[in-house]
Amino acid sequence: MLTNTMRQISILASILAFAVVLQSASDLRAQEKETKEDSKKEAAIPTIAEKVEGMQSFDGYFPFYWDAKTGAILMEISQWDREFLYVHSLATGLGSNPVGLDRGQLGDEKVVHFRRIGPKVLLIHRNLRFRAITDNxxxxxxxxxxxxxxxxxxxxxxxxxxxxxxVDVTDLLVSDMHGVVETLKRNEQGDYSLDDKRSAVYLANCKGFPENTELESTLTFSGSKPGNYVQQTTPTPNAITLRQHHSFIKLPDDKYKPRKYDVRSPSIFITFADYASPLNAELQQRWITRHRLIKKNPDAELSEAEEPIVYYVDAGAPKQIQQALVEGASWWNEAFEAAGFKDAFEVKLLPPDADPLDVRYNVIQWVHRSTRGWSYGGSVIDPRTGEIIKGHVTLGSLRVRQDQLLVQGLQSGPTSAADRSRCACCGIGGIVEDTTLAAMDAESKPLDVALARIRQLSAHEVGHTLGFVHNFAASTYGDRESVMDYPAPRVKITDEGELDLSDAYGVGIGEWDKVSVQFAYSQFDKDESEQLNKILEGAKKQGMLFISDADARPAGAAHPMGNLWDNGSDPIEQLKHVMKVRRIALDRFDPKKLPAGTTQADVAQYFTPLFLHHRYQLNAAGKVLGGSNYHYGYVDHDNQPHSMVDSAKQKAAMAELIAAIEPAQLAISSEVLSAINPRPYSTIRDQEILPTQTGRVFDPLAAARVATDLTLNELFQHQRLARLTVQSRFDKELEVNTMVSSMVNTIWANSLPSQFEGRPEPVQIGRVVREALVEKLVQLVDNPDASLDVRSAATACLTDVATQKNQNAKSSSSELAFCNMLSRRAKQVLERPFSISPENKILRQPPGSPIGSGGE
Structure with a gap:
């Protein structure tokens, strides 16, 4: 009985245990179902309204929301694969010209589109460098x-x-799209990286408009071992904080018609390869950049524009500067009128609430740096067509101060009688007490000239944003025929021997500028190519030469008319004039006439540009040596072969350049030397003043060496000398060995002590000149890029130095010691093993197979 009972109990326990198991399994299934349902709820993407509840909203081309809790920007995207323009730029700058991270600096524009792939959104940059313009x-x-x-x-x-x-675009905004880290590294300013913890959205400048959305962020770059430029401009050098701007822009419609580039025109252009081009046509296509400008009345010779081009001047510039910028930029309206547009170009002040980086505004921005530097004009361009969407000019504020300094140095001498009888503000005759006039002259004249320069600079940089490159030949024909040249101040010499800066800089647009606008903007009903050709051919017939950067900036540039900072049609005569101006200014230089408050150390700042006043005209005269006359053109459009500059003119240029380094020209008066003190302990050495080999004391011999090197660089530029070898086939007088030997012998003879008996300072300078000459010959001998004939000529001259054939037995002990030093220097170079590697003498070969490979 007991056994059965126990058996029954066991069975009952088993049943109960099984029931418990069944219940547990049921509970587990219920829990799993509940978990899956919860997961589905969590995985479900919320609606936009649910997500942005409580956030600040901004309407615009891309609507966006600000999540104050997380510091995020959420952007709405509704159209996929719709192309738009994306541009990054810098809203704030580092303030260092050498580094180049300026306020308002534009980055590259990109044609992009959003693409959704599942939960991901990609921003894709389209490759427009390679296209097929076809319906296929x-x-x-x-x-x-x-x-x-x-x-x-x-x-x-x-x-x-x-x-x-x-989509959360915060990490796009807070990223180094502008390449700040790479810029700092390239300029050896330290190893920096973006610090996410110290970077965030800058909401104050995040705005939306119907055709553009503008977003901005604060970026902090942390690093170690900051470079000098960073240390000079950043309060905590290991933390550089800048603001980066992002523009999302609706692309223009397809009504704009691209215009083909012509090599004879000064237009900036975009370029791309069109693989749909016929095999007998050019693969590379080039379209000019320009603003969209359409006549209201296409049939009228002069018509208003449907929408004028409007530029806005930064209201952050001082009032005097603002007015000058407006006046200078407004000159372009005359050029547009010559192209058939009435009042089509306007210049206004930027509204106080406008962002200079807002794509809706063409802006002339006033930018500060710790040192003076270049101004420049950039543009936001539609890469598909070349249409300019936004022009953006960056003007360095210290330029105007440098211009004032130049004028103050030139006019530091006694006030002329003509000046004393003229109102200093406007030049109108009148009677004013001399003491008052002297004060007015000291303050107003330099400022007037500086403002005249700012007007010209405003017009120049706006010209770039209108789509035009430099024309460095425009100063050589007519009277300042283009604001797109670099102007040197025109300093006249009166009959009384005084310096006159009343016409230092030009006023108004030039004839070449009108041609530029006519080519780029004129509107034609038919025969566009024929009409454009007439414009350029007409300019050529009027003697308007176009020479741009590639034929003007390089040290060995060949065209004698393609020069920066020059004046006049004859570079040789102009060098003579500039040397006279320099001599008058140096002889009249009186530190006591400099502005009140000038320290004795600062005298060097005024004296340095005066002492080197001739530097750019030296370069202009130097291009006559080995010079070639040519123009840009096509073989089927009145092809004109280039020709060499006449040998007599080349020799005349050589003579004037050599005259510039006669020791008497390089001497500095004792009065000036005694007036320049070392810089105070409270100031750092200024890069604008001449270097020294005498510590903190001004060094007249170092100044002479700097000026000498400027001239020798022109006389012995190896590419110019190599061209003489070719030109001597047509004129034996230009044989390079003869020319080099003649230059060396003349310079050496001019700098011997016998030329300056009784004057120790020119004797010392003469030695400086001869040592600089020997070092220039050594450079030519060792230069792997110099031609065989040039290196041979330099070696022959160096051999003459080694033999001391120019040494005079009656020389002083100091002169004998100097000659022995040069002789040893020359012998060391001539007797050492050949220093040029055979590999360095092998010229690059054009690509072989496959023929025409552009990758090399």
Whole structure:
């Protein structure tokens, strides 16, 4: 009985245990179901309205929201694969010209589009350097698939309503799109990286408009071992904080018609390879950049524009500067009128609430740096067509102060009788007490000249943003025929021997500028190519030469008319004039006439540009040596072969250049030397003043060496001398060995002590000149890029130095010691093993197979 009972109990326990197991399994299934349902709820993407509840909203081309809790910007995207323009720029700058991270600096514009792939959103940069302009979709696809595109950013969908999604773009905004880290590294300013913890959205400048969305962020770059420029401009050098601006811009419609570039025109252009071009046509296509400008009345010779081009001047510039910038930029209206447009170019002050980086404004921005530097004009361009969407000028504020300094140095001498009888403000005759006039002259004249320069600079940089490059030949024909040249101050010499700066800088637009606007902006009903050709041919017939940067800036540039900072049609005569101006200014230089408050150390700041006043005209005269006359053109448009500069003119240029380094020209008076003190302990050495080999004391011999090197660089530029070898085939007088030997012998003879008996300072300078000459010969001998004939000529002259044939037995002990030193220097170079590697003498070969490979 007991056994059965126990058995029954065991069975009952088993049943109960099984029931418990069944219940547990049921509970587990219920829990799993509940968990899955919860997961589905969590995985479901919220609607945009749910996600942005409580956030600040901004309407615009891309609507966006500010999440104050997380510091995020959420952007709405509703149209996929719709192309738009993306531009990054700097809202604030480092303040260092050498580094180049300026306020208002534009980055590259990109044609981009958003693409959704599942939960991801990609920002894709389209490759427009390679195209197929054709209706054939397969042909276009072949090109697109042959070259890479770039995904420049990726994010994830955080909310969605219908076909519109919400994406967090904060990490796009707070990224180094502008390449600050690379810029600092390239300029050896330290190893920096973006610090996310010290970077954030800058909401104050995040705005939306119907056709553009503007967003901004604060970026902090942390690093170690900051460079000198960073230390000079940043309060905590290991933390550089800048603001980066992002513009999302609606692309223009397709009504704009691109205009083909012509090599004879001064237009800036975009370039791309069109693989749909016929085989007998050019693969590379070039379209000019220009603003869209359309006549209201196309049939009228002179018509108003449907929408004028308007530029805005930065109201952050001082009042006097603002007015000068407006006046100078407004000169372009005359050029547009010559192209058939009435009142089509306007200049206004930028509204106080406008952002200079807002794409809706063409801006002339006033930018400060710790040192003076270049101004420049940039543009936001539609890369598809070349249409300019926004012009943006950056003007360095210290330029105007440097111009004042130049004038104050030139006019530091006694006030002329003519000046004393003229109102200093406007030049109108009148009677004013001399003491008052002297004070007015000291303050107003330099400022007037500086403002005249700012007007010209404003017009120049705006010209770049209108789509034009430099024309460095424009100063050589007519009377300042282009604001796109670099102007030197025109300093006249009166009959009384005084310096006159009343016409220092030009006023108004030039004839070449009108040609530039006519080519780029004129509107034609038909025969556009023929009409454009007439414009350029007409300019050529009027003697308007176009020479731009590539033929003017390089040290060995060949065209004698392509010069920076020069004046006049004859560079040799102009050098003579400039040397006279320099001599008068140096002889009249009186530190006591400098502005009140000038320290004795600061006298060097005024004296340095005066002492080197001739430096740019030296370069202009130097290009006559080995010079070639030519122009840009086509073989089927009145092709004109280039020709060498006449040998007599080349020799005349050589003589004037040599005259510039006669020791008497390089001497500095004792009065000036005694007036220049070392810089106070409270100031750092200024890079604007001449270097020294005498510690903190001004060094007249170092000044002479600097000026000498400027001239020798022109006389012995190896590419110019190499051209003489070619030109001697047509004129034996230009044989390079003869020319080099003649220059060396003349310079040496002019700097011997026998020329300056009784005057120790020219004797010392003469030695400086001869040593500089020997070092220049050594450079030529060792230069692997110099031609065989040039190195041979330099070696022959160096051999003459080694033999001391110019040494006079009656020389002083100091002169004998000097000659022995030069002789040893020359012998060391001549007797050492050949220093030029045979590999360095092998000229680069054009690519062989495949023929025409541009990758090399």
């Amino acid at each position: 979709k397969l042909e276009r696809r072949a090109v697109q698939q042959s070259f890479a595109m770039s995904v420049i950013w990726g994010g994830e969908v955080v909310a969605e309503t219908d076909q519109t999604v919400l």
